[in-house]
Amino acid sequence: MASPFSPAEEAYLDAHKHESRVADIHWVYSVPIAAAALSTALRFWAKRLGRNGIALDDYLILFATFCLIGQCSSGLGYGPPHGMGRHVIVVSAYDQMMVRKGDYIFSHFYDLALVAVKLGILAFYYRVFVHTIFRSVVLATAAFVVAWGIGITVTLFLACRPLNAYWDATIKGQCLTMVTFVYFTNVSNLITDICIFLMPIPMIWHLQLQTKKKLLLSFIFCIGLATCVISSIRLTVVLGRGSADFTWYYVPLGAYSVFEPLGGILCTNLPIIWHMLRKRRAMNRSLGSSSKTHDSGTPTIGSGSRRSRIAHMLGITTIDGTQNESAVRIQNDSTVKGQNSEGVPNTADFHRLDSLESQKPDPNIWTTVERFDSAGPGAADGADELTPGMKKTVWNVRK
Template sequence: MASPFTPAELATMHPNDSRVTEIYWVYSVPIAAAILSTGLRLFSKHLGRNGIHLDDYLITVATICLIGQCASGLGYGPPHGMGRHVIYVSEYDKMMVRAGDFVFSHFYDLALVFVKLGILAFYWRVFVHPIFRKIVLAAAAFIIAWGIGITVTLFLVCRPLRAYWDRTVDGTCLTIVTFTYFTNISNLITDIWIFLMPVPMIWQLQLQAKKKLLLSLIFCIGLATCVVSSLRLTVVLGHGSPNFTWYYVPLGAYSVFEPLGGILCTNLPIIWHMMRKRKASLPHCNSASKTTSSGGHTPTIGSSSRRSRLAIALGLTSHDRTQNGSRMQTNVDNADTAQGDWEQLESMEHIAQPDPKIWATIEVEEDGPSEPLPPGMKRTVWNVRR
């Protein structure tokens, strides 16, 4: 049987060449990062007593899919020759690498679907604009249909299915490279669309321009996953290379860091906000908050707080979303403001005395004999309209 490699290509393949260490790092780091960030997200929301929402469940499922993706890469990869040149790998190990790629691809698709749905669920929770919510529902429906289509196609890619990884089985298969190109291009388009969706809504919030810009940058950080997806496209050709045990390594690396980027972009802002909220509840922070509120600034409650819900969710404002927190802060601010107004009115007492033709002055006497008051003290006086 003729070799699929040219003499020049065979000259570059050495038996000691190995990417095994790279594989272990590529698949171990995302597992740790995903578990740590999602765990901190759930723990932070527990501390903040904000409750667990749909987006938290979806990101948790995405994290589980990413762990399964990395575990399949570690289990089917290095033990069966992945990271070495294919000419030095046995036929059985080649079959196991292809079987691992089949399992890996399913976890990859599911991780992407649940990450996107988690981001869309977060949009639904923080934005209340009806038109925007319809756009979110339409995007979610497309992502679900895309995930179902990719999963079903992957199960039907070869007839019989075993022909996908066992080359000794006679069967017909779709062109894998074409299928992978379609997956990546459609995935890249939806990534760009999802991460740019909230930008117009952010600039309609009642916030300072620098906070709007900061919010936009937080969401545009998610575009880094689009860069990873674009880089993944550049190595898709390796998916069809005869030396697949060698070229699967960079393809697998981009495949795990793409959903990991989406998970981190949704987890880190929430962790940051919850930690700031926890820090603000400490005694020294509360005293600093009182000092700030005594300047006469009163938080806005009602429709403006709904419009600023995204900023509150990401910690760009110090006011709590909970009714108790809002009421307590409002009472403190109103009390401080009322105290300042009262002192100002007392300072004007000698300027504007009540008109005796309209108002009658009554002194309130306590039960018992009247006693002289200490110096500097006054009896309680009421001005009553005649």
């Protein structure tokens, strides 16, 4: 059987046959598993913390995370144990077959992860923006993404006839030119990504917001363009798929194939996590300031202060059964005696006291308890009258 390598290539491979990329494969596939699983878990935790319901876009991103984990797991399971990351001249025929089989499984997970991420982003757009025309564009784009995903999945199933010829070189069959197929997949994927991530920009700039906030929102939605950069770089290594030394050149291609859906997952998870945590922090801050305001003011029943809670447990209330005005009255000596500054009773005070008498609680239900706020000569002697400057609190307590 003729060698697929030229004499110069054989000499190069023989001189570098001890090189290995196995260590790179381990971290390239392990880090995305941890990053995707952690960010998606935090997304659902933030949704639960913010008491927001789980929507369709959340389930799609969760499915994309599972696909990415399956993608990385197949790369780890079929890769390093069977010679991936080594030059093909030191890899047995059986291990080469297992690497190709792993690549086939890896490709299906890759396509499903991309479709799920795109649909998750579009579902988020549809939920957030209520403009009729924009929603129609979102639905049309989603239909194209679904058709694109079905097309590449079916094509991958029909890549070889019989299908075993895809990974088993001993089986004679007819196969598509995979380099052309991968180029079409990447170019169409890149165009779709650019359209999806730029889609909400016109909607943002029509909102009634400050220019600073519009720029910030546009930047957040354009973070996903980083995945377009990864897609562009991936196009430069697609040629390695057609190389005879595929066990060596699959490593960078697999790395970019993993980080592309990972970038989409992170770009959708991190803004939601950040928004939910900021919303929760603002809520806690407002509750804390409200509690401080109540504690710093005049203690009243139900204000949240320690005194009010104790009074409530003891059955003391400031509101009667008919929801009349508060029954706690802070009275100084002039209001108690009904006298003016010269010690002469005021007629207006008598009328006011008569009005207060008509509003007294029912004596069959309530009783009055008096308390001096500070000690004084009158209080020490048990006198009913107050010394100047003293205050007395009158509590109406349910019998």
